[in-house]
Amino acid sequence: MDIRLSALGQARRFLLLQGRLRSNEPTQIFVCAVFGALVGALISGLHKLVDLVHALAFNLSGTFTLSTGIGVDPMRILIVPAAGGLVLGIGVVVMRRLRPTEVVDPIEANALHGGRMSMTDSLRLLIATFWSNASGVAVGMEAGYSQLGAAILAKVGQYFRLRRPDQRIFVGAGAGAAIAAAFDAPLAGAFYAFELIIGGYSVRALAPVAAATLSATLVERAIVHPTALFFVGPFPAIPSWFYLMFALLGAAAAGYSVLAMQSVTWAERLLRRLPLPQWLRPAIGGALVAAMALVVPQVLGSGHGAIQELFDRDLGLIFLLVLLVTKLVASAISLGSGFRGGMFSSSLLLGCLFGAVFGQLLTLIAPGLAGQQAVLMLVGMASVAAAVIGSPLTMVFLVLEGTDNFPVTVGVMAGVVVASTIVRLAFGYSFSTWRFHQRGIGIRSAHDIGWLADLTVSRLMRTDAKTVPETTPLAELRERFPPGSTKRAFVVSESGEYAGSLDVAALYDEMPSDLATQTARNFAKEGDLYLLSYENVRTALARFEDKEVESLPVLESPTDKKVIGYLSEQYALRRYNQELERRRTAELGERDLFSTGEPPR
Numbered sequence: 001m002d003i004r005l006s007a008l009g010q011a012r013r014f015l016l017l018q019g020r021l022r023s024n025e026p027t028q029i030f031v032c033a034v035f036g037a038l039v040g041a042l043i044s045g046l047h048k049l050v051d052l053v054h055a056l057a058f059n060l061s062g063t064f065t066l067s068t069g070i071g072v073d074p075m076r077i078l079i080v081p082a083a084g085g086l087v088l089g090i091g092v093v094v095m096r097r098l099r100p101t102e103v104v105d106p107i108e109a110n111a112l113h114g115g116r117m118s119m120t121d122s123l124r125l126l127i128a129t130f131w132s133n134a135s136g137v138a139v140g141m142e143a144g145y146s147q148l149g150a151a152i153l154a155k156v157g158q159y160f161r162l163r164r165p166d167q168r169i170f171v172g173a174g175a176g177a178a179i180a181a182a183f184d185a186p187l188a189g190a191f192y193a194f195e196l197i198i199g200g201y202s203v204r205a206l207a208p209v210a211a212a213t214l215s216a217t218l219v220e221r222a223i224v225h226p227t228a229l230f231f232v233g234p235f236p237a238i239p240s241w242f243y244l245m246f247a248l249l250g251a252a253a254a255g256y257s258v259l260a261m262q263s264v265t266w267a268e269r270l271l272r273r274l275p276l277p278q279w280l281r282p283a284i285g286g287a288l289v290a291a292m293a294l295v296v297p298q299v300l301g302s303g304h305g306a307i308q309e310l311f312d313r314d315l316g317l318i319f320l321l322v323l324l325v326t327k328l329v330a331s332a333i334s335l336g337s338g339f340r341g342g343m344f345s346s347s348l349l350l351g352c353l354f355g356a357v358f359g360q361l362l363t364l365i366a367p368g369l370a371g372q373q374a375v376l377m378l379v380g381m382a383s384v385a386a387a388v389i390g391s392p393l394t395m396v397f398l399v400l401e402g403t404d405n406f407p408v409t410v411g412v413m414a415g416v417v418v419a420s421t422i423v424r425l426a427f428g429y430s431f432s433t434w435r436f437h438q439r440g441i442g443i444r445s446a447h448d449i450g451w452l453a454d455l456t457v458s459r460l461m462r463t464d465a466k467t468v469p470e471t472t473p474l475a476e477l478r479e480r481f482p483p484g485s486t487k488r489a490f491v492v493s494e495s496g497e498y499a500g501s502l503d504v505a506a507l508y509d510e511m512p513s514d515l516a517t518q519t520a521r522n523f524a525k526e527g528d529l530y531l532l533s534y535e536n537v538r539t540a541l542a543r544f545e546d547k548e549v550e551s552l553p554v555l556e557s558p559t560d561k562k563v564i565g566y567l568s569e570q571y572a573l574r575r576y577n578q579e580l581e582r583r584r585t586a587e588l589g590e591r592d593l594f595s596t597g598e599p600p601r
Contacts, residue, residue: 022162029207032170035156036177036212039149040219043181046130046148048224050141053134054301065305066136067349069297077136077293077300084135085286088128089279089338095124105143106150106175106197107432111443112450115154115167122151125340132339133302137289138330139341140302142182149178150197153212164451165583169205172198172446176209177216179394184226187397189213195391196432199446229348230307230402232378236371238407246411249358249376250383250418256354257387257419258427260328260347261434267336278338285337289330298323299330302341303349307381310352311374317360324353343431347388348381355380375408382412383419390430390445392420451579457540458533460575461554461565467492470499474518477507490553490563491524497561498553500524530555531567537576544569 054066057080061071103121104113129144153174157167172193180189190213194201198209220226271281293300298309331346359376362369382395389395395416400409423430429437433444443449466489468477481489481504489502502523531540531552543552551568555561 033211040216067301081286085282117154128340137334140345142344143342149174173212180213250415253383254422263332302345351381351384379415383415500527
């Protein structure tokens, strides 16, 4: 008896806590702050662990990171990437047999699944990303970081059964906290969540996301005392006309960004053509990257350390061009061969290199502009990364938090706006959505379109469809459906399959001489026009508009043509508009956005 009372008490406390979290915004903000701090601690530990593994695997000397290319053992370069790729390839094959489902990343989760994520699959992706990064190939950890952060907050939301809009915000808060801790940049992390994971900014999402990113950054600073991604000395004054150069650099960066994204697909296709098993491709990719790294060791790793080296050292134009090309090829081969990770860090380094090359070429024309080299590197870095990642304001704030210089940030914004706009209009994808497109998943952003899949015809239809056998005589049809009783009935064959729609008014249009021989079959029309139970409301509305009909029968499937219900255009349109209003209200955090405005009585 005592055990039962204790269990009931625990259940009541859980339901009370669940209700408080579901309906209380301050409680949600507090939870995001607490778990954001946890994400910050985990990301800090993972970052240190990656550096330690690199130091051991590549026998690094001194305090330099792998991507600087300084002090790397050439023999380890030959062995580690290829061996790491071999282990990864075998591990992926084994894991797919044990768990064949695809990993849902934060963008896909928010766009299609209402923010629901699997912790098991997320840990699987994290391990694969960590191993890929430890192998030294040209991938970063940011994809793993954001996956872990989003999965933790998603799991919290799923545990407390949050509403769909709140669940999506939790996913964004977790991913933003991870990026904030990875780059010691809470503003950049917050806008990464808004732009890339949630799909837009709203007042309702501001506080939870900001609480998570700020707490993650503070915990990360307390644990690891991070160094800045880049440190650049005092900047010279920027002439007003020079902002046109920033815009021109942004336009050029747009073309390079599209090339970077397309190159991954090209590398993947080329490797697939090789007569080799799939599990061997990462090893081949690792060997190719290793061959390049023997000549240009800076192609190894994510690129964090190499960015500071570019600012600190005066490198020649030829070397910059070689590194710009080889790093792009190495990143494409790494991702195309099956290593896990993203292009966040690589795009930062590629953009910095692109800006450096642009600056060197500009200096050849006008030597007096040599002092603007560092600014051009920052503009190039942010422009390429914004176009590739698809988050322009994230990159603007990343530079602002790294430089504390507003004139430079304005120049960065000029390049970022031009680059991201050109890529959006001319190409239409970021790297993430481009990869979705390659997989056949039709999403362009994290905007919630998954509710459309949930709002199916089977949920909207009425089940009291009036059906008549096709052999029913006209006299019996008139007796069963007197004028004004109903507008439409559905004719079925002897086996119960849909044969066509019957307009009841047509039964009384004329008095045929052969009244006794007329049956429902003679009045059935549009036998190939129907809805299927699993189709969504948008498909149904498009069919209503295209065929200019008021209602349609609902069938189970194209092969099982038994009528299970019907749906009217008027009801489908009303439910669609109601759902749109509800989603928009939830996004803006307003309870009465679409109220009539009438005063209470």
